[in-house]
Amino acid sequence: NAGVTQTPKFQVLKTGQSMTLQCAQDMNHEYMSWYRQDPGMGLRLIHYSVGAGITDQGEVPNGYNVSRSTTEDFPLRLLSAAPSQTSVYFCASRQTGRYEQYFGPGTRLTVT
Amino acid sequence: DAKTTQPPSMDCAEGRAANLPCNHSTISGNEYVFWYRQIHSQGPQYIIHGLKNNETNEMASLIITEDRKSSTLILPHATLRDTAVYYCIVRAPNDYKLSFGAGTTVTVRA
Numbered sequence: 311n312a313g314v315t316q317t318p319k320f321q322v323l324k325t326g327q328s329m330t331l332q333c334a335q336d337m338n339h340e341y342m343s344w345y346r347q348d349p350g351m352g353l354r355l356i357h358y359s360v361g362a363g364i365t366d367q368g369e370v371p372n373g374y375n376v377s378r379s380t381t382e383d384f385p386l387r388l389l390s391a392a393p394s395q396t397s398v399y400f401c402a403s404r405q406t407g408r409y410e411q412y413f414g415p416g417t418r419l420t421v422t
Numbered sequence: 423d424a425k426t427t428q429p430p431s432m433d434c435a436e437g438r439a440a441n442l443p444c445n446h447s448t449i450s451g452n453e454y455v456f457w458y459r460q461i462h463s464q465g466p467q468y469i470i471h472g473l474k475n476n477e478t479n480e481m482a483s484l485i486i487t488e489d490r491k492s493s494t495l496i497l498p499h500a501t502l503r504d505t506a507v508y509y510c511i512v513r514a515p516n517d518y519k520l521s522f523g524a525g526t527t528v529t530v531r532a
Binding site: 352 | 463464467468471513515
């Protein structure tokens with residue numbers, strides 16, 4: 311199993327540009343989520359999904375959209391990038407009924 | 423969510439046990455204690471979790487006090503690769519969010 315994969319690893323955007331961060335998992339996990347981590351801080355939940363077709367907001371959802379059309383994929387869309395969205399983004403997945411979450415390697419995003 | 427309190431940093435000698443404390447005095451009866459760690463620039467890694475009883479796996483042991491207001495993560499034989507930020511998190515079974523605080527930065531020294 312590849313586990314949780316994220317692309318790209320690094321991205322630089324200009325203010326106002328849009329882009330999609332990709333996340334995929336091959337463990338057939340129902341639950342997937344996106345977190346952001348700012349320098350020196352813990353992770354904050356952006357959006358999560360409990361299964362295909364079902365998504366919900368976390369604690370910092372503004373400026374981001376998600377969709378879940380398949381079990382495997384959970385892309386995160388930045389609608390109009392702002393410097394405040396400069397961060398490291400982590401995707402995670404979890405099997406329903408189990409407690410441990412598996413995290414991807416992260417995408418490091420810089421918005422200038 | 424119940425909040426947790428951890429020391430900001432601690433050092434440990436290689437080969438010795440590392441004992442990481444966590445206070446969670448407002449924990450609810452159905453909330454579990456989770457430990458994750460994050461090695462520099464990597465995604466967080468699950469270590470262990472528990473409800474009431476002490477737990478052990480191949481990575482660590484978790485000791486939870488009888489009143490559940492605090493816990494200790496034990497890395498039995500710390501190695502240089504255990505240098506990381508360790509997060510103590512409390513979460514209810516039906517809570518989808520992991521609330522990461524600042525964690526404890528553990529530095530293992532040779």
